[in-house]
Amino acid sequence: MDLSTLKQQLQTLAINAADIDRKRGEAIKPLFDERLFSCLARLLTPCVSEAQSLVATLEREQESGRLTAARADYLCEKLLNQISALQREMATISIRQKERSFAPRFGTSTSQLYQDLAQHQSWERRLDDMVRDAEAKLGQCQTLVEQQQMQKNLLTLEKRLARCSEARQKIEARITFREKKH
Incomplete structure (x- = not known):
């Protein structure tokens, strides 16, 4: 199983996530459900790190010969779900910023x-x-x-x-x- 493409994709996501986190800051609540990302982060970078950690787990278990087909299916499905969730989150940021600009101003004096x-x-x-x-x-x-x-x-x-x-x-x-x- 060659994971180099996923690693490159995650590296790109990590760079984009760091940039977005710097600009946007921490969210009010966790960005993703705990079933998808156990870190319950309010930033994107820890979520990308968790996905990268999952790739490392896949590689480690494959190299040691402990990776079963069922385990590989489970880890790959979770990894793909994490990557698509991260991509969706990053793709919809501009939409959410526009929504916020049209939201009523509750801080109006x-x-x-x-x-x-x-x-x-x-x-x-x-x-x-x-x-x-x-x-x-x-x-x-x-x-x-x-x-x-x-x-x-x-x-x-x-x-x-x-x-x-x-x-x-x-x-x-x-x-x-x-x-x-x-």
């Missing part, structure tokens, strides 16, 4: 919430004015095409106004919740 509220109230007033203007223009349309275009414009504005009002209400609810907590 109350003063920031009030600023957001004022901004949304201002947008809501402007959108309300735009809706009224569009309604007035709708009554002045001369042709059916103009009327249809203005109705489409009015519908778009009404939807934007509804989303803005909903966002404002959520901000108000967060402020109320924060103020009740303190």
Whole structure:
């Protein structure tokens, strides 16, 4: 059994894992299930080391003649599962970083919430004015095409106004919740 390809693959994973660990830091909870990696690490590097250790175990048992077919199957399957899990984790890092950037900011201060509220109230007033203007223009349309275009414009504005009002209400609810907590 030639394990040189797996060793090279793990060496590449080790380099990438070290780079990712430096940039990302330690995770809040273990990255993988304890059935896959017994180290329960919050970084990738110890997991790669565990996979490399598994390769060393395979080589040692093969050289000593103690490696049975069942044991080899078990160790190889576990090793392949570990490698694919590491590759998936590394491949999805950029996706998870984008998700975090869109996640709600729980550390937002109350003063920031009030600023957001004022901004949304201002947008809501402007959108309300735009809706009224569009309604007035709708009554002045001369042709059916103009009327249809203005109705489409009015519908778009009404939807934007509804989303803005909903966002404002959520901000108000967060402020109320924060103020009740303190």
